[in-house]
Amino acid sequence: MMMAEPRPLTASPAASLRPVYQIERLSKTYARNMLTALTDVNLTLHKGEFVSVVGSSGCGKSTLLKIMSGLMPPTKGRVVLEGKPVTGTRADIGMMFQQATLLPWKTTVENIVLPIEIRQGRAAARAAIPRALELLTLVGLGDFAHVYPGELSGGMAQRASICRMLIANPAVLLLDEPFSALDELTRDFMNMELQRICAEQQSTAFLVTHSLAEAVILSDRILVMKPRPGRIVEEIAIDLPRPRTLDMVNTPRFGQYVAHIRELLGKEAFQ
Amino acid sequence: MTDAPDHGTDTVWVEHVALIDRIPRWLAMLGLAAVVLLIWDLATARTGWVSPIILPSPKETLDELVMVGTNLLSGGYMLGALWTTTRTVFWAFLLSALIGFSLGVLVGETKFGERAVMPYLVAIDTMPKIAFAPLFIAWLGFDIASKVALATFIATFPIIVSTAAGLYAASENERMLFKAMGASRWQTLVRLKLPNGLPYIFTGLKIASVGVMAGVITGEFLGGGKGFGALIRESASMLDTPRVFSLILYLSLLGLALFFAVAWVQRRLVFWNKGDRPGGVG
Numbered sequence: 001m002m003m004a005e006p007r008p009l010t011a012s013p014a015a016s017l018r019p020v021y022q023i024e025r026l027s028k029t030y031a032r033n034m035l036t037a038l039t040d041v042n043l044t045l046h047k048g049e050f051v052s053v054v055g056s057s058g059c060g061k062s063t064l065l066k067i068m069s070g071l072m073p074p075t076k077g078r079v080v081l082e083g084k085p086v087t088g089t090r091a092d093i094g095m096m097f098q099q100a101t102l103l104p105w106k107t108t109v110e111n112i113v114l115p116i117e118i119r120q121g122r123a124a125a126r127a128a129i130p131r132a133l134e135l136l137t138l139v140g141l142g143d144f145a146h147v148y149p150g151e152l153s154g155g156m157a158q159r160a161s162i163c164r165m166l167i168a169n170p171a172v173l174l175l176d177e178p179f180s181a182l183d184e185l186t187r188d189f190m191n192m193e194l195q196r197i198c199a200e201q202q203s204t205a206f207l208v209t210h211s212l213a214e215a216v217i218l219s220d221r222i223l224v225m226k227p228r229p230g231r232i233v234e235e236i237a238i239d240l241p242r243p244r245t246l247d248m249v250n251t252p253r254f255g256q257y258v259a260h261i262r263e264l265l266g267k268e269a270f271q
Numbered sequence: 272m273t274d275a276p277d278h279g280t281d282t283v284w285v286e287h288v289a290l291i292d293r294i295p296r297w298l299a300m301l302g303l304a305a306v307v308l309l310i311w312d313l314a315t316a317r318t319g320w321v322s323p324i325i326l327p328s329p330k331e332t333l334d335e336l337v338m339v340g341t342n343l344l345s346g347g348y349m350l351g352a353l354w355t356t357t358r359t360v361f362w363a364f365l366l367s368a369l370i371g372f373s374l375g376v377l378v379g380e381t382k383f384g385e386r387a388v389m390p391y392l393v394a395i396d397t398m399p400k401i402a403f404a405p406l407f408i409a410w411l412g413f414d415i416a417s418k419v420a421l422a423t424f425i426a427t428f429p430i431i432v433s434t435a436a437g438l439y440a441a442s443e444n445e446r447m448l449f450k451a452m453g454a455s456r457w458q459t460l461v462r463l464k465l466p467n468g469l470p471y472i473f474t475g476l477k478i479a480s481v482g483v484m485a486g487v488i489t490g491e492f493l494g495g496g497k498g499f500g501a502l503i504r505e506s507a508s509m510l511d512t513p514r515v516f517s518l519i520l521y522l523s524l525l526g527l528a529l530f531f532a533v534a535w536v537q538r539r540l541v542f543w544n545k546g547d548r549p550g551g552v553g
Contacts, residue, residue, distance in 0.1 A: 069451055089453045101444045104543040105466050118452045118462070148543055 020204045021045040021068070021172050026077035028063055028230075036229035037063040041077070043223065043232070045172060045204050050195075052207040052215035053223040053232075056265060060230020061208045062176070068206065069095055069174050082171050091119055094170030096178045100157035102149035102164075109133060109145040112163045119168075128167060135163040138197060155186040162197060173198070173205040180210065188246055191218055195244060216257045217244050224264050234264060327513040335513035339521060349502065356487060356498040357525060359415045363422035363483045364529065368476060371427040375434020375472075380460060389435075396428045401489055408494040417494050422486025426479035433475025437468020470544050473537040480533050484526040499525075 026041040038060045045051055053061045066072040067079060070089040079086045081093065102111045110125075112132040117125035136145050139159040149157055158179060165173060178194075179187040191214055198205050209215050215222050216238055224234045238257060240248055248254050291299065308329055314320050316328035323331065342349040374392065377384035404421050411417035441464050449459045491500020499522050506514040 071447070071450060089451050091453070093451075095448075095451045097444055097447065099442075099444045101442075101448045103445075103463070103466070114462075115452045118449070118454045118458055150543055 017046040017048060019044050020047050020049075020082060021206070022078065022080045023068070024078040026064075026067065026079060027075050028060070028067060028072075029075045038067075038074075039229040039231050041230075041232055045206060047204055048202045049220050050198060050203075050205045050207070050218055051221045051223065052209055052219040053225055054209060054212060054215050054261060054265070055225030055230075056227065058230075059225040059227040061225050063230065064225075065174055065176055065206070065208050068172075069093055091115070091168050092171040094165035094168065094173045096158075096161055096165045096173070096175045098177045098181050100149070100154070100161040102152075102157055102160055104149050107146050107148055108141065108152065108160050109136065111149065111160060112136070112167055115164060115168050132163060132167055135166055136160070138200065139163055139193065154182050155190055158182065158190060159193065162194070166197075166201060166203075171204065173203050175205060175207040177209055178207075179214075187214075192244075192246065194218065195242075199243065212258045212261050213249060213254075215261075216240075216254060217246070217248065222257075222261065224261055226265075236261065324510050324512060327516065331513045332516050336517040336520060339514070339517045343521065349499075352497055352499050352502050353521070353525070355415065355496065356491065356500065356522070359418045359422065359487045359490075359498060360483055360525065360529060362415070363419045363426065363487060364480060366419065366423040367426035367430060367479050367483065370423065371430025371475065371479065372434050372472070374427070375431045375475075376438065376460075378431060379435030379438030379468075380464070392428070392431060400425050400486075404490060404493045407490070413495050415496065415498070418487050418490030418496065418498070421490040421494075422483045425486035426482035429478040429482065430472070430475040433471045433478070434468065437471030438464045440464075440471060441467045469541045470537075473533065473541065476533045476537075477530060480529045481526065484522075484529070488522070 021044065023041055023043040026038060026043075027036070028038040029036050041064060043051075053064065055061050063072070067074050068086070070086045070093060073087075081090070086093075102108070103114070106114065109129060109132050112135065113125040113128045116128045133142070133145055136142050139162055141156060141159055141163070144152060144156065144160075149160070152160065161178075175194075179190045182190060194205075195218060197203070207215065207218060217240075219238050222236045222238060223232045224236065225231065226233045236257065240251075240253060294302075311326075312329050315323065315326055316330060327335070339349060341347075343353060344350075374384075374388070378389050378392065379385075401421075403424060404417075407417040407420040407424075411420055438460075445463055445467070446459070449463050454462070487498070488500040488503075490496075491498040492504050495501055499518060503515055503518045503522075506518060
């Protein structure tokens with residue numbers, strides 16, 4: 001049986017920055033079927049860092065994201081955001097899903113202030129509308145603030161959901177395959193938009209994805225996960241210059257990163 | 272003469288369109304009505320195949336329609352009967368909407384409702400509800416209360432079922448979004464599940480609007496009173512078939528009015544639900 005030879009971890013370029021999200025010795029066991037979804041996960045996100053996790057289906061990356069977002073409790077370990085343990089969903093955690101999930105009976109801008117409305121009431125939501133309009137301009141949807149989501153395309157709807165994620169100025173962005181439902185051209189474009197927005201907002205972001213190319217083009221670091229039990233097998237620092245461009249996909253260096261990750265994951269598939 | 276394709280001309284050909292697709296809808300409807308009227312007229316007035324007691328001729332029915340219409344417009348006793356039936360329908364619809372919605376939320380939102388209440392509702396729903404008419408009359412008398420009760424009893428169940436289905440209809444993504452935003456159960460119900468379930472609830476209300484009409488008229492047949500149902504029964508017992516026909520036609524206008532009132536409110540309230548929802552919820 002071949003195991004991926006663990007490479008020495010490259011020091012992250014952002015390692016000197018302030019840690020935002022810290023996870024230590026995290027394990028998750030589902031009591032019902034004694035399934036170990038995650039074991040001994042250690043992970044630190046630094047301020048302004050973009051980290052992705054890749055892995056095959058069932059490697060526990062969704063479980064990890066659910067625990068990080070406070071939707072699910074861990075079985076063991078420490079999960080700490082901005083010095084405070086995560087014991088439930090929080091206003092300073094921004095989330096984005098595969099589907100834009102905009103409420104069709106609210107206008108785009110009303111959808112964006114929805115998290116404020118839920119947590120702080122209607123008055124606070126009204127007060128947040130200027131900020132929401134700013135965010136819409138940031139993602140290039142300035143003219144669509146007062147239309148209903150039924151009139152937005154898939155890519156536009158996801159841009160609106162980026163704004164909804166950013167409205168409460170979250171400390172960390174958790175992205176659950178955010179663009180995987182879009183067509184490939186839109187998706188490439190949205191990834192570049194995401195990079196620009198994260199840079200402008202100095203966001204700390206954590207992306208779960210199936211696409212190796214997407215992970216490489218966006219990330220400062222990539223965590224490679226393997227299943228049974230779910231664990232991080234390798235951490236790869238991506239030192240491609242920023243800002244990244246779509247042209248970099250054609251560089252040998254980019255190809256090496258993708259090939260390396262594919263090899264890591266490919267071996268696992270035959271075990 | 273060669274087999275070489277000629278590159279000069281466009282490839283133009285005519286797609287065959289069926290005759291019915293080329294006729295406008297109003298013309299098709301009008302045509303069908305004309306055919307039915309013609310056969311009706313032939314079978315009754317022209318040939319006398321069908322006895323006038325069983326089926327009056329179109330002419331007799333039209334005369335009777337005008338007669339009943341005049342009586343209604345001049346504020347005669349028929350208008351009084353129609354008013355009685357309208358009030359009965361109104362109260363029955365309001366009550367079934369309130370009860371149906373409340374029970375629907377109980378069943379759709381709470382485990383208690385789903386596990387303990389729903390089985391009883393299903394059991395009651397399978398009963399032939401019209402069989403309860405004599406009981407309602409015994410309990411509530413011959414006035415409109417017994418008719419309201421019967422019609423409410425019949426019309427409530429579709430609203431319960433559709434309300435509960437509407438609450439279940441929120442997608443997994445939407446629920447997760449609300450959970451991630453820290454929404455309370457009440458907020459999730461009021462801001463997500465109820466608006467999301469409105470199209471379902473209105474479907475239930477439309478079914479109920481038909482059920483209420485049936486319930487009220489059944490009640491008036493069986494329990495007397497001063498409504499339209501009693502008029503129809505009297506006319507039928509006197510073998511006045513043209514009168515029965517025209518009364519039913521006017522009665523159906525009441526049912527249509529209720530149905531379209533519900534549809535109108537739905538269009539105003541559920542403005543976003545025009546077919547699919549591309550940019551919205553997947």
